[in-house]
Amino acid sequence: MSQIGVDRWVEESESRQQQYSGWTAPARRAFDKVRPGWRLALFLGLAALYPLLVSPSGVRIGITVLILAMLALGLNIVVGWAGLLDLGYVAFYGFGAYFYAIVSSDQLPAHWPTWVAIPVVVAATALLGALLSLPSRRLVGDYLAIMTLFFAQVFVEVVRNFSRLPGEPTDITGGPNGITGVDPWTVFGFSFNTFNRNFYLLLGLLGLLIVGLYRLNDSRTGRAWRALREDTLAAEHMTTPVNRLKMLAFAVGAAIAGLSGTIFAAVQVGVFPNNFMLVFLITVYAALILGGLGSIPGVVVGAIAVAFTPEILRNPGAAGWLFYIGLLTLLLVTLRKRPMVAAVVAGVVAFGYLLRAASLAIWGDTILGVPNDTFTGGFLDGWLLILGEHQDMASNYAFVLAIVGVLGVILTRGWWRVVALIPTIYLAVFVWENKLALQPSITRQLLFGGVLMVMMAVRPQGLLGTRRVEIT
Amino acid sequence: MSAAILELRGLTKTFGGLTVIRDLDMTVGTGEIVSVIGPNGAGKTTLFNMISGIYQPDSGDILFDGSNIIGSTSDQIANLGVARTFQTLRVFLNMTVRENVMAATYGATKTRMWQSVLRTPAARREEAEVRELAEEKLAFFGDRLMGYRWDQPAYSLSYANRRRLEIARAMATNPRLLMLDEPAAGMNPVETHEITELIGRLREEAGYSILVIEHDMHVVEGISDRVVALDHGVKIAEGSFESVAEDPAVIEAYLGYGAARSK
Numbered sequence: 001m002s003q004i005g006v007d008r009w010v011e012e013s014e015s016r017q018q019q020y021s022g023w024t025a026p027a028r029r030a031f032d033k034v035r036p037g038w039r040l041a042l043f044l045g046l047a048a049l050y051p052l053l054v055s056p057s058g059v060r061i062g063i064t065v066l067i068l069a070m071l072a073l074g075l076n077i078v079v080g081w082a083g084l085l086d087l088g089y090v091a092f093y094g095f096g097a098y099f100y101a102i103v104s105s106d107q108l109p110a111h112w113p114t115w116v117a118i119p120v121v122v123a124a125t126a127l128l129g130a131l132l133s134l135p136s137r138r139l140v141g142d143y144l145a146i147m148t149l150f151f152a153q154v155f156v157e158v159v160r161n162f163s164r165l166p167g168e169p170t171d172i173t174g175g176p177n178g179i180t181g182v183d184p185w186t187v188f189g190f191s192f193n194t195f196n197r198n199f200y201l202l203l204g205l206l207g208l209l210i211v212g213l214y215r216l217n218d219s220r221t222g223r224a225w226r227a228l229r230e231d232t233l234a235a236e237h238m239t240t241p242v243n244r245l246k247m248l249a250f251a252v253g254a255a256i257a258g259l260s261g262t263i264f265a266a267v268q269v270g271v272f273p274n275n276f277m278l279v280f281l282i283t284v285y286a287a288l289i290l291g292g293l294g295s296i297p298g299v300v301v302g303a304i305a306v307a308f309t310p311e312i313l314r315n316p317g318a319a320g321w322l323f324y325i326g327l328l329t330l331l332l333v334t335l336r337k338r339p340m341v342a343a344v345v346a347g348v349v350a351f352g353y354l355l356r357a358a359s360l361a362i363w364g365d366t367i368l369g370v371p372n373d374t375f376t377g378g379f380l381d382g383w384l385l386i387l388g389e390h391q392d393m394a395s396n397y398a399f400v401l402a403i404v405g406v407l408g409v410i411l412t413r414g415w416w417r418v419v420a421l422i423p424t425i426y427l428a429v430f431v432w433e434n435k436l437a438l439q440p441s442i443t444r445q446l447l448f449g450g451v452l453m454v455m456m457a458v459r460p461q462g463l464l465g466t467r468r469v470e471i472t
Numbered sequence: 473m474s475a476a477i478l479e480l481r482g483l484t485k486t487f488g489g490l491t492v493i494r495d496l497d498m499t500v501g502t503g504e505i506v507s508v509i510g511p512n513g514a515g516k517t518t519l520f521n522m523i524s525g526i527y528q529p530d531s532g533d534i535l536f537d538g539s540n541i542i543g544s545t546s547d548q549i550a551n552l553g554v555a556r557t558f559q560t561l562r563v564f565l566n567m568t569v570r571e572n573v574m575a576a577t578y579g580a581t582k583t584r585m586w587q588s589v590l591r592t593p594a595a596r597r598e599e600a601e602v603r604e605l606a607e608e609k610l611a612f613f614g615d616r617l618m619g620y621r622w623d624q625p626a627y628s629l630s631y632a633n634r635r636r637l638e639i640a641r642a643m644a645t646n647p648r649l650l651m652l653d654e655p656a657a658g659m660n661p662v663e664t665h666e667i668t669e670l671i672g673r674l675r676e677e678a679g680y681s682i683l684v685i686e687h688d689m690h691v692v693e694g695i696s697d698r699v700v701a702l703d704h705g706v707k708i709a710e711g712s713f714e715s716v717a718e719d720p721a722v723i724e725a726y727l728g729y730g731a732a733r734s735k
Contacts, residue, residue, distance in 0.1 A: 212589045215588055215589050215591055216585065216588055216589055219583065219585075219588030219589075219595070219599065220577075220578060220581050220583050220588065220598075220599075220602070221583075221585050221588060222588075223567070223571055223574055223575040223578070224575060224578045226564065226566070226567055226571075226575075227564050227567065227575040227578075230564035230565055230566055230567060231562045231563075231564060233526070233546075233562065234558065234562035234563075234564070235564075235575070236545070236546040236547050236550075237524055237546050237547070237550055237555070237556060238550060238555075238575060238576035238578070238641060238642075238644075238645055239547050239550040239551050239576060239577070239578050239579025239580065239645050240547055240575070240578045240579070241545075241547045241578075241579075242547065248585070252585075466566075468565075468566050469565050469566060469625070469627040470565075
């Protein structure tokens with residue numbers, strides 16, 4: 001290897017920068033040239049068209065996506081930047097929602113004007129966040145996580161059970177029944193009382209939030225937060241007042257959650273304890289981690305993916321496609337050799353026809369039920385047994401057999417694996433069409449979990465995140 | 473010797489039953505380079521940790537520029553003008569090289585969060601100043617940390633460059649006393665030689681007083697105005713490099729009783 005001087009090394013540094021490869025490379029290079037401001041404008045512009053294209057229920061889903069995006073951006077400050085594992089975050093969202101609902105409904109009764117209610121609620125939530133940061137002075141990592149988790153749990157229990165102050169007749173939180181009849185946001189006489197209006201309100205706030213966070217990240221405060229995450233001790237030695245910055249991270253994150261909560265309460269026209277359970281916290285974390293911890297566009301994309309995927313899976317046809325594509329991908333990944341793939345496909349087709357013919361010969365065609373009314377279901381009709389009256393029992397046994405088959409596939413190698421795959425795939429399709437496709441509410445969760453697992457396995461750093469180096 | 477910038481009086485620290493530093497008196501004069509040597513476990517890093525505020529001493533005083541800094545937090549001490557590097561490198565790995573140095577200016581800057589969000593003229597001005605300061609500090613290391621490296625993550629740097637980055641970061645806190653914990657550890661002979669020259673330049677050009685822990689005796693010989701030898705937390709020798717190197721107690725601490733006697 002020839003020696004090169006420092007000057008040339010520096011000169012050629014451009015060419016050593018990360019190179020894109022594959023067929024998406026030109027598009028990605030072009031996208032890299034777009035400035036962040038224009039990217040945001042593009043995103044907001046496209047999102048603004050969304051309500052025009054979908055039904056009111058679609059707009060409602062869009063609102064869920066935007067609230068989730070705002071929450072995930074707030075959580076990103078605490079977890080993604082400052083590196084503090086906060087599992088009490090959902091309580092700030094709940095606190096904001098409840099506080100707004102209490103001062104904007106017949107509950108007290110009080111109907112504060114929006115321009116009073118919002119600043120007060122947001123400031124109070126920020127204060128609560130600052131309070132919860134106190135344990136983080138001494139606790140980090142898992143210990144802080146457990147501590148904050150208690151807080152989230154305590155919040156829900158308090159709201160559910162201590163609905164009135166001792167000796168006071170007034171019901172404050174409504175207990176398990178929650179609060180209903182919450183006022184919409186009203187600014188200068190303009191009331192955000194429809195899904196469309198709230199959608200645009202949220203979109204505007206999200207845009208402002210993204211600009212603000214983008215600037216904050218690249219500022220004195222943002223750098224101090226990230227230094228804190230990388231090495232708290234070193235950050236402190238480099239003139240960073242660690243405790244104040246932890247408090248600031250908690251407070252700002254909480255304020256964003258509180259603001260999101262007020263809109264949630266207004267859109268839902270009510271608040272209930274069940275809205276603020278740990279399941280929802282996990283959803284926010286899923287959006288954050290799936291999108292890419294620490295990355296603003298990543299978090300927004302993560303929120304979109306996490307909120308939309310279950311809605312897409314609600315449609316049995318779409319869920320079916322996902323199932324079959326997943327099956328095919330799995331087949332290609334586990335075999336890797338084309339003759340084997342061809343053998344498996346041929347084997348599965350033959351196996352299906354033989355089994356169907358044999359079953360009909362033994363039991364007659366009275367066992368047949370009605371094929372599923374989806375594109376994939378229609379395509380499989382004539383090959384697959386769709387059972388009639390014994391459907392439930394048979395598919396339960398088939399489920400167990402399919403799992404045994406999967407174990408067989410894992411334990412075998414080479415052509416034995418091909419042999420094991422043939423009945424396993426048939427059984428999987430059988431179970432899907434006879435059982436899972438008919439119960440979308442269960443299947444949805446299963447598939448959603450599967451999608452998340454695959455996405456994280458493929459990109460551990462998240463969709464738009466950058467890989468972090470811990471120790472080298 | 474001019475007035476002492478750092479003065480330790482009767483410093484004692486115990487961990488459980490183990491006395492790590494015993495009744496230590498020591499000074500660093502303004503503009504002086506003092507080396508602390510001693511075998512592993514002699515208490516050198518504990519000494520640094522007490523000065524930088526990680527540990528509280530059990531008794532004794534630490535006077536920086538005449539005032540006692542015991543009880544102050546590490547960020548307060550850093551703001552007063554004591555900066556340090558770490559024996560095990562502690563750069564902010566997932567931040568860019570420039571950001572690493574800029575992060576060390578937190579205490580010296582004033583921009584509030586809302587000013588950053590609104591990008592007010594004051595915030596922009598300060599940001600530009602901090603950026604310039606960081607680049608100036610990085611330029612101190614010649615072309616080692618220049619140009620395209622500024623925007624690369626710190627984890628992409630080599631070991632030697634991470635050490636340099638840590639020193640640049642410490643310089644950005646605008647210190648008067650710089651404490652270097654084994655700056656030449658893990659360096660090859662050429663880099664070790666560079667570090668020796670660099671420490672001299674840090675005093676001549678940047679005007680710091682320097683307290684350094686070092687095991688490499690070539691480095692110690694090359695830089696020190698004065699050497700302090702510790703063993704089991706007790707100061708066993710102090711003076712010029714030559715006098716300390718010849719001291720029987722020091723030879724005994726490093727090589728054992730027999731070696732000391734045969735001398």
